[in-house]
Amino acid sequence: MAKVLLEMKSITKTFPGVKALDNVNLQVEEGEIHALVGENGAGKSTLMNVLSGIYPYGTYEGDIVYDGEVCEFHNIKDSEKKGIVIIHQELALIPYMTIGENMFLGNEQGSKWCIDWNKTYAEADRYLAMVGLTESSKTLIKDIGTGKQQLVEIAKALAKNAKLLILDEPTSSLNETDSRALLDLMKKLQREEGMTMIIISHKLNEVSYVADKITVVRDGSTIETMNSKDEEISESRIIKGMVGREITDRFPKRHDVPIGDIMMQVKNWTVYHPEFAERKVVDDVSINVRRGEVVGIYGLMGAGRTELAMSIFGRSYGIGISGTLELRGENVFLKSPKKAIEAGIAYVTEDRKGNGLVLTNSIKTNTTLANLKAISKATFIDKDKEYLVADEYKQKLRTKTPSVEQLVGNLSGGNQQKVLLAKWMFANPDVLILDEPTRGIDVGAKYEIYCIINDLAKAGKSVIMISSELPEVIGMSDRIYIMNQAQIVGEMKASDATQENIMACIVKSGSEA
Amino acid sequence: MGEFNIKNFLRKYMMLIAMVAVVIVFYFLTGGKSLLPQNINNVISQNAYVFVLGTGMLLCILTGGNIDLSVGSVVCLAGGVGAIIMSKNLPWPVAVAAMLGMGLLVGMWHGFWIAFIKVPPFIATLVGMLAFRGLANVIMQGYAYQVDDASFLSIFGGGDSCYIPDFLAGVGPDVGLNKTCMVFAVLVAVGYAIFTFINRSRLIVKGYKVDAIGVVILKTVLIVAVVIWLGYKLASYKGIPTVLIWIAIVLGLFAYITSKTTLGRNLYAVGGNEKATRLSGINTKMVMFSAYTLMGLLSGFAGILNIARLMGSQPTYGMGYEMDAIAACFIGGASAYGGTGTIGGVIIGATLCGIINQGMVIANTPPNYQTVVKGLVLLVAVLFDVIMQMRRKASKKTGNAAEGGAKA
Numbered sequence: 001m002a003k004v005l006l007e008m009k010s011i012t013k014t015f016p017g018v019k020a021l022d023n024v025n026l027q028v029e030e031g032e033i034h035a036l037v038g039e040n041g042a043g044k045s046t047l048m049n050v051l052s053g054i055y056p057y058g059t060y061e062g063d064i065v066y067d068g069e070v071c072e073f074h075n076i077k078d079s080e081k082k083g084i085v086i087i088h089q090e091l092a093l094i095p096y097m098t099i100g101e102n103m104f105l106g107n108e109q110g111s112k113w114c115i116d117w118n119k120t121y122a123e124a125d126r127y128l129a130m131v132g133l134t135e136s137s138k139t140l141i142k143d144i145g146t147g148k149q150q151l152v153e154i155a156k157a158l159a160k161n162a163k164l165l166i167l168d169e170p171t172s173s174l175n176e177t178d179s180r181a182l183l184d185l186m187k188k189l190q191r192e193e194g195m196t197m198i199i200i201s202h203k204l205n206e207v208s209y210v211a212d213k214i215t216v217v218r219d220g221s222t223i224e225t226m227n228s229k230d231e232e233i234s235e236s237r238i239i240k241g242m243v244g245r246e247i248t249d250r251f252p253k254r255h256d257v258p259i260g261d262i263m264m265q266v267k268n269w270t271v272y273h274p275e276f277a278e279r280k281v282v283d284d285v286s287i288n289v290r291r292g293e294v295v296g297i298y299g300l301m302g303a304g305r306t307e308l309a310m311s312i313f314g315r316s317y318g319i320g321i322s323g324t325l326e327l328r329g330e331n332v333f334l335k336s337p338k339k340a341i342e343a344g345i346a347y348v349t350e351d352r353k354g355n356g357l358v359l360t361n362s363i364k365t366n367t368t369l370a371n372l373k374a375i376s377k378a379t380f381i382d383k384d385k386e387y388l389v390a391d392e393y394k395q396k397l398r399t400k401t402p403s404v405e406q407l408v409g410n411l412s413g414g415n416q417q418k419v420l421l422a423k424w425m426f427a428n429p430d431v432l433i434l435d436e437p438t439r440g441i442d443v444g445a446k447y448e449i450y451c452i453i454n455d456l457a458k459a460g461k462s463v464i465m466i467s468s469e470l471p472e473v474i475g476m477s478d479r480i481y482i483m484n485q486a487q488i489v490g491e492m493k494a495s496d497a498t499q500e501n502i503m504a505c506i507v508k509s510g511s512e513a
Numbered sequence: 514m515g516e517f518n519i520k521n522f523l524r525k526y527m528m529l530i531a532m533v534a535v536v537i538v539f540y541f542l543t544g545g546k547s548l549l550p551q552n553i554n555n556v557i558s559q560n561a562y563v564f565v566l567g568t569g570m571l572l573c574i575l576t577g578g579n580i581d582l583s584v585g586s587v588v589c590l591a592g593g594v595g596a597i598i599m600s601k602n603l604p605w606p607v608a609v610a611a612m613l614g615m616g617l618l619v620g621m622w623h624g625f626w627i628a629f630i631k632v633p634p635f636i637a638t639l640v641g642m643l644a645f646r647g648l649a650n651v652i653m654q655g656y657a658y659q660v661d662d663a664s665f666l667s668i669f670g671g672g673d674s675c676y677i678p679d680f681l682a683g684v685g686p687d688v689g690l691n692k693t694c695m696v697f698a699v700l701v702a703v704g705y706a707i708f709t710f711i712n713r714s715r716l717i718v719k720g721y722k723v724d725a726i727g728v729v730i731l732k733t734v735l736i737v738a739v740v741i742w743l744g745y746k747l748a749s750y751k752g753i754p755t756v757l758i759w760i761a762i763v764l765g766l767f768a769y770i771t772s773k774t775t776l777g778r779n780l781y782a783v784g785g786n787e788k789a790t791r792l793s794g795i796n797t798k799m800v801m802f803s804a805y806t807l808m809g810l811l812s813g814f815a816g817i818l819n820i821a822r823l824m825g826s827q828p829t830y831g832m833g834y835e836m837d838a839i840a841a842c843f844i845g846g847a848s849a850y851g852g853t854g855t856i857g858g859v860i861i862g863a864t865l866c867g868i869i870n871q872g873m874v875i876a877n878t879p880p881n882y883q884t885v886v887k888g889l890v891l892l893v894a895v896l897f898d899v900i901m902q903m904r905r906k907a908s909k910k911t912g913n914a915a916e917g918g919a920k921a
Contacts, residue, residue, distance in 0.1 A: 316792060341794040355792055358785035360852040369782055370793040372775045379775045384719060403722070423793070 005030040005196050006051075006164060011062035013050055020046045021060070022220045028164070028213075033190055033197045035207040038217035038242055044200045047217065048166050052086040053079040066164075083163030087153045089172055093141045100124035100137035103156040127155040130193075131185055145302075147178025154185065165189075165197045171206060172440060175300040175468065179203075183210045202440065204235040216241035239443060250443075251475035252451045255458040259478065260291030262329070263462040264345070264431045269323035271304075271311040281307040281318060283486040289431065289462040294453060296477030296494070297466045298502055304486040305466045306350060309433045313347035314340030327431075341370060346429035348420055350436035350466070352413070356420045359409035363401060363419050364390040366408050370427040393422035397452060414445025421452060432456060433464045438472065450476060470499045484509045524901060528846060528861045528894070535865060539872030547872050550750035553743070558675065558822060560867035561756045562588065562815045566838035567845075567859040568767045569811035572804040574842050575771075575780045577787065577851035579634035581805065583623065583641030584812045584838060588831035590649040591615045591816030596658035596826035605665035613813045619645060620809015621802070628801035642835070650828045657827040660820050670755030671821035677753040690745070691752035698744020702737040709733050756818055763814070768856040780804060784851025840887070841866055844894040865890070 006028040013021040021043050028034045036044045049055050051064060053073030064071045066082060073079045076086075093102045100121045109123060110116030124137035131151045135144060141152070150170055157165055167186075171179035183206055189195040201207050207214060214233060216223040223241055226233050271282035282304045289295045299305045310317035312325060314337035325332055327343055334340040340347070349355040357366050367390040368375050375386045390404040397418040401411060408419055417437065424432060434453070438446045453476060456463055467473050473480055474497050482490035482505045490505035523530070539547040546552065566584050573579045591612040598608040623641055626632040660666065667674040681692035709729065716723050723729075747753055771777035779800045782790040791797045815834070820826045845862030847854025869890060873883045 313792075314794075336794075336796070337792050338794040338796060347792065349789075349792065354786075355788045358782050358789055358852070360785040360848075361781060365778060365782070369778070369790070369795070372778060376775055381773050381775060381778065383773065387721065427794075 002029040002031060004028070005067060007063075007065040008047070008051065009063045009065065011047065011050055011060055011064075013046055013055060013060040020220055021050070024062075024217070024220070024222050026215060026222060027225075028196060028198060030196055031190060031194045032212040033186060033199060033210055035211035035214045036198060036200045036217055037202075037204065037207055037214060037238055042217040042242075043220040044217050045168060046220075048086060048168060048198070048200065051079070052076055052084055052166065080160055083161055084166070085157040085160050085162040085164070086166040087157055087168065087170060089169040091146070091149050091153060091173075093149055093152060095142035096140060098138045098140055099128065099135060099144075099152055099155075102141055102152065103127065103137070103159050107160060123159065124155070127159050128152075130158060130189075131155045132181075132188075145178075147174050147181065150174060150178070150182060151185065154182075154189075158189075163196060165195055167197065167199045169200055169202065171201065171203060175302055177300065179206060186210055202442075204238050207238065208233050208235060214238060218242060242443065250447070250471065252447065252454055254294075254454055257292050257458050257460075259293045260460065262288050263291050263293075263327070264289050265326040266312060267324045267326070269308065269311070269325075270321070271307055271318035272320040274317070274319050277319060280486050282311060285323075285483075285486075285488050287464075287481055287488065289464055291430075291462055292457050292460050293478050294457050294463045294465060294476055296473035296480040297464060297483055298468070298470065298473040298480055299466075299483030300468060300506070303483045305483050306435055307486075308483070309347055309435055309464070309466060312340075313337060313345055313433065316340075316347075341427055341429070344428075344430035346370070346424035346427050346432045348424050348432060348434045348437060350439060352416050352420055357408045357416060357423075359407070361408060362405050363394065363399070363408055363411075364404040366419050367393055367404070367422045367426055370423050374426070374428075389426060390422075393426060397422055398448060412441075412445075414441035414448075417441055417445070417449060418452075421449070425456070429461070431462045431464070433466070435466045436468065437465060438467070438469070470502060473497075474499070474502075482506060527897060528844065528858070528865065531894075532861060532865050532868065535868055535872070539868065539876065543872060543875045546875050547868075548746070550746045552871060552875065553746045554750050554754055556864075556867045556871045557760070558670065558754050558756050559871070560863060561670075561760055561818050561822070562834055563837045563841050563863040563866060564760045564860065565763050565811050565815040565818065566834055567841035567863050568763055568856060569808035570835075570838040571771070571842050571845075571847055571854055571856065571859050572767075572780060573634070573808050574839075574847045574849075575784045575851055575854055576801055576804050577784045578849045579627070579804075579851070580638070580835075580839050581623065581641075581808050582635065582638040582835050583619070583645055584808065584815070585831040585834035586642050586644075586646035586649065587616060587619050587809060587812035588816045588819055588834055589826070589828065590619070590645045590652075591813040592820040592826040592830055593649045593653045593658070593828070595817060596660050596820050597652060599660055599662050599665065600658050605662045605668075608662075608665070609817060612817050613810060616809045616811070616813015616816065617806065618809070619812065620806040623809060624802035624805035627805055628798040634805075646828075653826065653828050655828055657825055659825045661824065666821055666824065667755070669817055669821035670759065671824050675755050675822070676751045677755055677758065679752055689749070691748040691750075694748040694752040695744055697753060698741055698748070701744075702740040705740070706733050706737055756822070759814075759818060763811070764856055764860060771856055776800070776803060781852055784848075784853075786852075837863075837866060840891050844891060846894075849895070862894075 004027055006026070008024060008026040011021050011024040012019065024043070024047055026047070036047070038044050050060050053075050056074045057072035064073070066084070071082065094105070097105070103124045104120050108115045109120040121137045128135065128137055131154050133148060133151050133155065135148065141149060144152070154165070170182055174182060186197055186199070187210060190197065199207070199210065211228065213225055213227050215225045216238070226237070226241070265288040267286045269282055269285045270280060273279040273281050285308055287295070297305050307317055311321050314334045315321055316337050325334065332343055334343055334345070353359060358369065364386060368386050372381065375382050375389060387404065394401065394404050399415050399418045399422070401415060408416060411419065437453070438449050441449070453463055453465065465473070465476060474494055477494045480492055480494055480497050480502070481488050482502055484506045487509070489509035490502070492501070569584070570581060573581050594615050595608040595612040598611055599605060619641065623637055626637045627634050660671070663674070666672045677693060679691045679693045681696060684692060713723050713729060771780065779790065779795050782795065783797050783800045787797055819830060823830065841859055841862035842854060843849065843862070844865055845854065845858025845860070847858060866887070869887065870883070873886060878886070
């Protein structure tokens with residue numbers, strides 16, 4: 001039995017009017033990787049914020065016992081002094097500073113009055129080597145990919161003499177290769193440095209891959225802790241703990257509707273990067289989608305999926321676009337999102353907050369934004385009609401909110417996604433391109449989104465679903481395109497698809513290139 | 514529903530309450546002089562430009578906290594153009610058209626650079642601030658021009674005839690009041706009350722949520738009382754200042770545009786999230802362009818009001834007007850990041866500024882201190898907004914946790 005490094009005892013954290021954490025107990029042993037899983041809003045982040053001093057001592061009840069002593073953290077500095085370092089989901093790096101400057105930001109090397117840059121960069125290089133990065137520490141952050149930025153975050157944490165590392169959804173913006181590299185790094189740190197780590201993640205396959213112990217948090221309480229030494233932890237076992245029931249069917253059954261004619265056809269579509277004009281981000285891609293069909297596009301992040309979708313959607317991404325686009329059998333040229341919407345295409349972005357919603361506006365105004373024409377006469381908005389429309393979609397999609405006047409920024413991820421879907425459904429398109437429609441939302445909300453997708457197909461819409469989750473693509477699609485390195489490298493019926501043969505397509509194309 | 518929540522009430526009406534407090538403070542500081550009819554009248558006519566320019570500024574601020582530094586210079590330029598035209602004995606409508614046209618052109622000039630060429634608004638309008646001031650000097654060659662076209666002055670509220678004539682003076686006994694003004698105030702008050710209740714019952718019929726009847730009655734009674742009180746004060750002086758009508762028209766028009774038209778909706782959306790708006794099929798460049806074009810047009814209009822009130826034009830007119838307009842917006846609760854703010858806020862912000870200015874003058878505050886006070890007022894107002902934002906963020910976290918929706 002290893003030494004218990006951290007024990008959180010009966011932690012209760014109350015916000016005005018709601019108990020976010022209710023009598024939570026968590027025990028982490030030295031040198032283990034401990035995973036926290038739970039649905040959105042279960043209280044995982046709140047718990048970690050209590051631990052790292054973001055919610056200072058005194059604002060919660062219960063004790064934090066770390067390394068044998070009761071701790072009273074008043075801010076992040078306090079907890080970092082003890083070696084507890086949290087890496088947040090959103091990367092906190094400054095793009096126009098070098099890796100080295102970022103790593104020692106707030107922890108500058110040298111004396112108080114004079115930063116020792118030689119020492120800074122030498123130290124930085126040492127830590128970079130530890131996380132397996134070969135970049136010079138004088139490289140600017142903006143010049144390295146997200147995967148490497150995440151590694152820099154870890155190096156930064158190591159530079160703070162971390163003993164307990166907390167990673168909040170470290171892989172949520174990484175592709176599968178980078179995710180795997182990160183998880184392997186975690187294992188390496190555990191093995192070689194004896195590092196203790198807590199990982200929060202939604203990706204259950206990653207959790208079962210990396211964690212020694214898994215604690216399930218539900219509704220502000222810790223439900224159970226599974227130990228991988230005692231039992232084989234399968235994904236369905238974890239899901240059972242998270243939702244309190246076993247989800248046997250993660251994907252709803254498709255309505256039995258015939259698939260119609262070809263609705264949209266893209267031929268020899270090539271797109272260049274807007275800044276690096278010689279780089280092809282979409283290379284000679286040809287795809288089509290029929291009425292009532294759900295077509296999945298599987299590909300890792302950076303494969304060019306989003307670029308493909310956005311370039312189809314009124315050329316809203318990329319330059320030097322060539323190729324043809326046919327809608328309902330006719331050649332069309334869509335020069336702006338406006339034209340694309342008029343032609344019946346909708347693009348539901350993967351980046352809800354950045355590209356999708358106006359967070360400072362209400363559900364109502366977000367719902368109607370893409371189709372204001374339908375609720376206004378000669379630019380004058382009929383507010384009653386608008387309210388009714390928004391309310392109708394709220395009920396149809398079962399968006400959880402007291403009123404459609406609620407600001408979208410106040411909603412959870414799953415509900416925001418529903419508002420985004422409502423917005424595009426109200427635009428009444430024939431072709432919906434859904435880019436990662438279930439990213440960052442919990443299991444229950446995912447299921448509801450799947451149901452909506454099926455309903456859309458039933459109504460004769462053509463749905464293109466871009467996803468980097470294999471089970472989702474296989475479970476939801478009629479037909480699957482596989483995309484890698486800007487090209488379509490495979491196409492198969494969903495009935496023929498397995499995780500193995502899809503991955504095989506990608507591996508094969510990778511080795512050819 | 515209808516629960517009376519003191520916190521929400523304070524949050525919603527903070528600036529209004531502050532305004533009332535300021536009025537009371539100055540009432541005592543000036544020994545009651547600040548509420549004399551003439552002084553109330555002066556607050557309105559001296560600050561007309563703040564209302565008009567604040568309205569335009571709000572449009573720009575909505576698009577993402579962008580401001581227009583050039584408005585003072587544009588007021589001067591447009592005014593100069595008008596004054597010169599009238600000094601050549603051309604008919605006043607020509608001058609008015611030229612001034613509005615000038616403003617429109619300047620607005621389009623700014624809009625072009627900002628929306629289509631992507632010059633940062635701060636810089637584009639700083640250029641305008643310098644260049645158009647210079648241009649005003651060039652066309653006026655440093656001279657002052659007089660405006661004495663009687664019909665121009667009476668329509669836009671300048672000189673002795675800057676009040677709506679008392680059509681009802683002969684009706685009934687002489688009570689020492691401007692009867693037109695009094696009747697008008699009563700009509701507005703009654704109209705407002707009737708509209709409020711008709712609208713409320715309409716909403717009830719349609720099954721929407723409405724405020725509790727007690728709150729509505731209280732609010733209506735207060736507004737009616739203020740309108741009648743204001744009408745009485747103005748009636749005891751010389752009646753309705755002409756410029757008040759113009760302010761009301763501009764404010765009403767733009768309140769409508771911002772809240773009920775697609776253009777208004779687009780302004781808020783662009784300020785809230787430009788990318789999402791563009792991907793919703795809205796031409797965001799056109800939205801930016803419209804905001805600055807309308808700002809220009811309103812600057813031109815403010816130029817008209819300005820030369821009418823001052824009965825002439827000088828190359829120094831309009832100095833610092835942009836700062837008053839910006840201050841009015843921010844005091845009125847517009848966000849410095851764009852996406853939020855209302856015409857109602859501008860009205861409150863501009864009025865508050867006006868009252869403070871006026872009050873300090875009457876209370877004999879040394880002029881040098883007056884700007885210090887104005888600056889501090891802006892700080893306090895924005896501080897209030899910032900604190901509210903922080904609170905809201907904190908309570909948002911709670912709210913989400915309650916729905917089981919926070920990012921865990």
